[in-house]
Amino acid sequence: MRFIAAVLLASLGSVACGWSATFTVTNTQNSGAGSLRKAIQDANGSLGSTIAFAASLSGKKIAPTTALPAVTAENTTIDGDLNNDGRPDIVLDGVNLSAGAGVGLMVQGAPGCDVIGLCIINCPDTGLLLKAAFGAEVRSCYFGITLTSGLSNTNGRPAGVAGEQVELLVTDSAKIGGSAPTDRNYFHCGAPGDGNVGLRLVGSRSNTVVGNWFGLTQDGLSAWSGQNIGVMLERSSTGRTCRSNLIGGEITTGEPNYFGWCRRGVSLDRAHYNRVRGNYFGLAKNRNTALPINETCVHIGTSCSENTIGGSPSERNVFVSQSRGVTIQGPSAVGTQIESNWFGANGAGNGHRVMGVCVDLLQDAGLHTIGSSDPARYNVLAPNGTSQPVGVELWYSGGGARILNNIFGELPNATPAIPADAAIYCVGASPVIRGNRITRALRGLEVLKSTSDPQVYDNRFVDCSAAVRLRDGAQCRLGNLGNTNTTDNGANIFRDIDTWFIYNNTTHAVKAEGNDFDTTSAAAIDAKIWDQLDNASRGRVDYNPLIGGVAPTGGTEAVWVSGATALPTAGGAEIAFTLSAAARVTVTVLNVAGRPIATVVQDRPAEAGLQRVVWNGQSAAGTRAPGGLYLVRIEAWDAAGQTSRAVARLVLAR
Template identity: 25%
Template sequence: MLFDGAVAATVADTAQADGHTTADAVKAPTADQPVASKDTHGQTDAAPASAPVAVPGQSVVFVDSRVKDVDSLLQGVAPGTQVVQLDATKDGLQQIADYLDGHQGVSSVQIIAHGNAGDLWLGNSYLSADNVAARSAVLAEIGKDMNVGGDILIYGCYTAEGERGLSFVDSLAQLTGRDVAASSNRTGLGGDWDLEIATGNIESANVLSTTAMTDYQWGLATWTATNNANTGVGSLRAAIASAQNGDIVTFNGSMTVQLTSELLINKNITVDGDLNNDGAADVILDGQYRTRVIEVSSGSIVTLDGLVITRGLVSGNGGNGGYGATGAMAGGIFNAGILTLNNVTVTSNGASGGGGGGGVTGAFYGGGGGGGGGLGGQGGGHGGSAGPGTGTLGGQAGGGGVGGYGGGYDATHMGGRGGTTTGGAGGVGVSYYSNGGNGATATNGTISIGGGGGGAGWDKVGGAGGNAVGGIYNASSGTITIVGTSTISNNIGAGGGGGGGGGQGSNASNGGIGGRGVGAIWNKGTLLITAANFAALAGNAAASGAGGTAQGGGTTGTSPTSVATIYNDGGVLNTAYSPPPTATIVVADTSLRIGETSLVTITFSEAVTGLTNADLTIANGTLTAVSSADGGITWTATFTPSASISDTTNVITLDNTGVINILGTAGVGTTNSNNYTVDTVRPTASIVFTDTALRIGETSLVTITFNEAVTGLTNADLTIANGTLTSVSSGDGGITWTGTFTPSASITDTTNLITLDNTGVSDLAGNTGSGTTDSNNYAIDTVRPTATVVVTDNALRIGETSLVTITFSEAVSGFTNADLSIANGTLSAVSSSDGGITWTATFTPSASTNDATNLITLNNTGIADLAGNAGSGTTDSNNYAIDTLRPTATIVVTDNALKIGETSLVTITFSEAVSGFTNVDLTIANGNLSAVSSSDGGITWTATFTPTASITDTTNLITLDNTGVSDLAGNAGSGTTDSNNYAIDTVRPTATIVVADTALRIGETSLVTITFSEAVSGFTNADLTIANGTLTAVSSSDGGITWTATFTPSASINDTTNLITLDNTGIADLSGNAGSGTTDSNNYAIDTVRPTATIVLADTTLTAGETSLVTITFSEAVSGFTNAD
């Protein structure tokens, strides 16, 4: 069958693969396969066969014949992959070596096969940790035929598990000299497609598609039975339980498995006992006459290979009264699934049907049928129970090879007898009951078995005796294919007797029919058996049970015809089954070029007829008429490739349905040849420069791509303009060649080519190129841009700007003000109106700067020409001077405390020389200034300040209007400048003198307060003239403004006009100004003379009645005088 992109029989070329995504999966623990952790096996390089440099090459997948559903697994396999299916009849490892010997240049060998820890099943042999050293020569040959650095990937369950698995993988790597990877857990269904263990550096990817791996419904595990026990660790039963769909169950050596219960297979597996694949069974499954050997459940797909199925036994139970007996369907194999028997012997298995129950209804008894007999002293069916009546009399259990006695109302009546090596007798009733039929006896001369006897009946149709088939039963859902050298022999089946019918005086019910006996195979489904295997049916024996009797007018039950070989019970039966012919197609010359042809050989598995070229689809060529010289097995023809074709993936495909074998069986599906390459086209090339605009420091990948792989290409075949090329090399086998181009220095050239002389190369078929091939054009610019920077106005003052022009040697890009260092100023954004050669901007000097040496510096590395070459170093502009500093000044009044008669030097110092400075520019407080003048070129100016008279002012300034002066650059000052503060005091101190008490008498004093116009110093009583009294020493408590003292008038003084006079010249204010003239106090009167009196009596002689004027004259006017005085 042709599957997507691959070849089923030999070698395949394939279609596009999907990406490979995997997920770890750990297999379920079982009795003989515990959970394995993911091993981080050290990456140890395998011993190389030669220099350890990987060589690119093809991938080959080898698929063992036991792998299920190969077609679906290989759907979408990676392009260029060759697929080889191993022959199950030959040494698989040798097949791999032989194939690689004829197909060298392989870098990835991928093996899909069934495995186990340290084991791999290839063809008809195991490769294992035990025998790997013995296969060293073959393994070395495999490694030698692979490319250096090649990988071997093994997709098989548990191959690298545990110490045994690791040892196996390491040995494979050492003996092949190649890197090996394998799985330490389950691969396929229920697992993953990861290879957890690796030696060396694995570079190959899985060639299977993600979809195919995800959808694959089979596993790749091999489970091994290591002992012959019925159950337990290492048993066949445990191995089957551990297996999953697609797995193989095998044995560690020839053995006889002793079963005590049947093996149930309910999954899609292969049980393989042909350990050396010689077509002969090496393992016996022995039922010991204690059990059926195997049951295959519905829906399961099972292959049994190389097994002997023997001594299986099924003993049917007798029917209860009124009912038929159960059948005994197959002592050897009961199949409800899809079963293939290949090289399987089914022999000496037996089955016995139980007797039917006696016919009965109502309140009467019908005898139970007897149980079927056993074999070898084992087995025996249970007797049926009597019934129904008013109670139930149970039948007896069978055992020891004897079927149980059917139930009755006593030990001798009604119940059928159990079978032994002969058939059991039918039950005998009391008067008027109908007797049961006897069980059959089947014998092949070596073994003998008997069916159970039927029970006696009364008033109903007797129950049917149980059917029996000794060898194989194929249910209606089952399909059995028997191929190889399979033998179904010496199996025996005995039917049970029918139950008795109506009794005398009861009714006319018939006796029950006897059970059918079949020796070899009972088929209700589909049975396909080759003519040879059908002919080999021998020694099988069968007998059918007798029908039950009837005494009430009914008829005795029939006894069916027994069948010793195959009884087809409404199924599909083909006893001359012929497997369809298969073929391999080999194209001898797998690499064809102009003028060449190749022998094509088509080899069939057997002689066929009907093959013509019409059955062949031929890729890119023609084929002469096929013919055979050996009777139709081998057919040959000559293939001629088509002209002007270059195709590496070609196959010849055979439609197998067009041929038939000698039995008339047509082939199935399609078969592809090995892949062949057709190259009848001369190599051509394209040359691509990746970077078509090269600048300083750049290189370019140059890719020369041929339409096919070529050899012989060197730099000598290339003409290279304005540069050099590293040696060209190929990493993909000669299709794509690369080198690195380095342009020559100091070159500007927009038209350049690399030219290939095609005649210097040949494709792998040996076809040379012709003519020349040019690359795409590439431009080279390896000259760096340079620049000049010109500041137009090189002497700048306040308010001035200058044009700045930067001129490059060529157009540039990326130029911004960030590339400029600008001294003492700012620059508007540079711009160009001629495509990037000339750039201009306006320079504005910084304020308050005075610097005669300034430059604008260009960092050339910040710009690049249109090719991308950056400049180098820096470029300076012409020098320019900046004076944007306005002149400033300081004004110092030397004497900052001026009094009467003093002057002060005033010094005005400018920050720089100025002109235009006059007294007009000055505002002078409380004084006048002589004309300012400078003796140092205009920096320092001096004048003399004279304060105004009669002024007292502590806060005075001389203020300069800076706008009236300009520096030598013409920059006018701004604002005003004040001098230091100076104080002026040109006012003499004055005083007032107040005598508080202006009328003083004896004993009185007066406060005298002298208050000056300002604080004074030097004031003492010596400065005072004091009339008619004395004054205590004057003193001041307020800093010299107010002075006080106490005045005491002189005694015996009477004077109304008195003054205290201050000589002002004796005192001075704090500035040192002396007073002038004198100051008088207010007037004060002094009267320190006591009044005196004279008393004159005018009539100094008085008589009665007389009065006299008395005159009292004081020395001065008095008050308070009364007669009381």
């Protein structure tokens, strides 16, 4: 193919008109016969030439005192892997170069060039620059790390001049890495203060980045701390966008990319139709040892559209991060598809690994899809960070966003995950939430602010303290069979909910018709719905009819609370309520998050009528509970086994 290309270009009057040849570098001098500079100059006069290195140079440093000439002849190969073991043997050291003219090696306007087996370090600007280098391949190289000691000697920006380890500038159809372990490139990801990155794609399209290690040391089991960004995609100064690039491959075959201890793994800005799939973020090569990403594994910024994170189950990404898995932020960021990924798990899917917020849609982010209409392409979201772990967070963003068919609160092997603070946390946003399994969360869905009005249908809430909680003027559509649309069935299923099916701390009436509360008893349902019956200033939750059009059975609650107050002289509270029939009673004091603080009465028999019990203000641990707002839960069981529950607010004075 190279021969044909050479003949064709020669017939067209190509400047580089010589035949292919091999030019061997035999010394480390800056210039002259046998130098790398002379080999590049000679290769630029030929088509399809190879720049090789003498065996005596293995492990040696070539440190030019001025910038090397760019490679400009097509199909040129620079091969520094002398023993073909997939590791570099030649060091190109930019320590003597000046900032602003300190690119280690440049390929410019030359299609089909290969860079193999080089260790490029200490360049004040970019280590390797591919400029309009269509179809280039880079493999078996080290960028920003030393050949033998494994120390970081990063390229780019020590003097404030823009640079990175490798940059593709308006370069299309290049391949960085490969599917074989011997194709792997090793990248240091730069220092955050310098704005340096491992690999930067600028206005480049249809490139493949696969099988590389970003931030990991050569053994693949640890990483350098304090690194910046692994891969950055952004538009060029002329407005050419990055699009249709592939970062990764298939996680079950070939060689994935690994990212460790970076500030960000992959960052996109004004980039479109790119795919980030089949990568391990925050894990070592054993896919078990955590090397967490510090800020966010994937960041999607301004004016990004139609990018895909994940894909089929074999194209999933695995995310481990101290903070965020995927962050979408910025105006005109729309159309992201996030599917089949694992958040907060190891590569085997059987163990927790740290994850703060799995997916975060921040201010001005537009319509995005988390999950898929295809149930087989679900994300597994198991947040377990030390500070308020959340599955999906929407913060004044995600207009029309869709959260579809995901699994929250379980590991990929279906074992229970560490409970999250909230599975879905929605502030000032109105997403469609459908078909999800939401388990083991203190709050399955929390909705805040008057601009929120999510549509919540066909989800399964299991083993949550509160399944749905509304506050700060939020609205929520949980099913409305009373309107003209007779198919508006909530179809949400609530199972093993500890405290609240729905907690409506707003003045809005809430339609929650056509749902399954695991009972048809109105008393049992009302006992786990906090609304106007518990506080006259709140809105009523209308859950009639139930799923399938079934009417709730029974009437009002058997137990209700009247006038819970704090008694300053005793430092606690007197709790009053009325029983409609004789029953056994348990009274529990909860904090506003629904967590038990103290049990006042445990399974005590009581007659019908007015009841009074006293709480001494002590917690279950015997400490003095601080003043503030609490909830009092009264549970009663009659002789027939019928259960009823009521809740009242309590202000404890101190």
